[in-house]
Amino acid sequence: MTTKGFVSLVGSGPGDPELLTVKALRLIQQADVVVFDRLVSAEILNLIPHGVSQISVGKSPGKHCVPQDQINEIIVSLALSGRRVVRLKGGDPYIFGRGGEEALVMRQHGIPFEVVPGVTAAAGCSSYSGIPLTHRGLNHGVRFITGHQKNDETLDIDWHKVADPDCTLVIYMGLANLQTICTELVRAGLPVTTPAAAIHGGTTAHQQKVIATLSDLADAVVTAELKSPVTTIIGEVVTLSDELDWFQPDYQQDERVVAYDSFNLARA
Numbered sequence: 001m002t003t004k005g006f007v008s009l010v011g012s013g014p015g016d017p018e019l020l021t022v023k024a025l026r027l028i029q030q031a032d033v034v035v036f037d038r039l040v041s042a043e044i045l046n047l048i049p050h051g052v053s054q055i056s057v058g059k060s061p062g063k064h065c066v067p068q069d070q071i072n073e074i075i076v077s078l079a080l081s082g083r084r085v086v087r088l089k090g091g092d093p094y095i096f097g098r099g100g101e102e103a104l105v106m107r108q109h110g111i112p113f114e115v116v117p118g119v120t121a122a123a124g125c126s127s128y129s130g131i132p133l134t135h136r137g138l139n140h141g142v143r144f145i146t147g148h149q150k151n152d153e154t155l156d157i158d159w160h161k162v163a164d165p166d167c168t169l170v171i172y173m174g175l176a177n178l179q180t181i182c183t184e185l186v187r188a189g190l191p192v193t194t195p196a197a198a199i200h201g202g203t204t205a206h207q208q209k210v211i212a213t214l215s216d217l218a219d220a221v222v223t224a225e226l227k228s229p230v231t232t233i234i235g236e237v238v239t240l241s242d243e244l245d246w247f248q249p250d251y252q253q254d255e256r257v258v259a260y261d262s263f264n265l266a267r268a
Ligand SMILES: C[S@@+](CC[C@H](N)C(=O)[O-])C[C@H]1O[C@@H](n2cnc3c(N)ncnc32)[C@H](O)[C@@H]1O
Pocket: 014, 015, 039, 089, 090, 091, 092, 093, 094, 095, 096, 097, 119, 120, 121, 122, 125, 171, 172, 173, 174, 199, 200, 201, 202, 203, 204, 228, 229, 230, 231, 232
């Protein structure tokens, strides 16, 4: 009888390898196989020791991502064959990372697992762009929402609920719908002058930050040619961005392009 393996659902943070937790690094170093998403940075993938199998299940240009059911099957089959599997995800596994779904699948198959939190994009982009998500006197809370709907359907968001001037709003995956999001927030009552920021590649050498207002954020993002991944932060806290700016992205830094076999179970 084969002994069941073990699955670690590990958050890798938003990109800067130094934001990886000590636990995440140890698990990567001890893994038999690492199954990783597109948003795990090349620098972090470079920390995987030689000889540890790597399986990419993320979307790469011109290719389709591996469907979630298939990702589940891959992890389950690796674990059932006795492997120590690190399921490496961008940011935090339990924040818009489908980590809960994968954990449930492990539970259903009786596979032992653990979850290792990572720095979520909201926290990384906030710190590295000088925008505290909460700031006494400026807001009383923060809300994370997704700006993307399954199968690119129309956004199903209660705009009146999220258009709260006292609450910072962080939008994940909202780049394609940014104009709609800003328009709906204004329609639901947020002033057009509400400060807003879009951050691409937060915490990485390629970080780009666009600061605007709700009325012109979408245009400014197009002008700046921001590409995914982008996190949007809306609220008065954005006004601190210039004063609290400290991070100097190094656009010259040569990011090694690492080519990975996609979904190559044979190597695992
Ligand atoms: C599928 S969600 C994954 C979120 C992830 N689990 C987390 O906790 O950050 C992908 C979205 O996260 C955001 N994101 C991830 N990494 C980012 C980065 N380095 N800079 C800006 N946004 C990022 C973007 O909004 C992107 O569309």
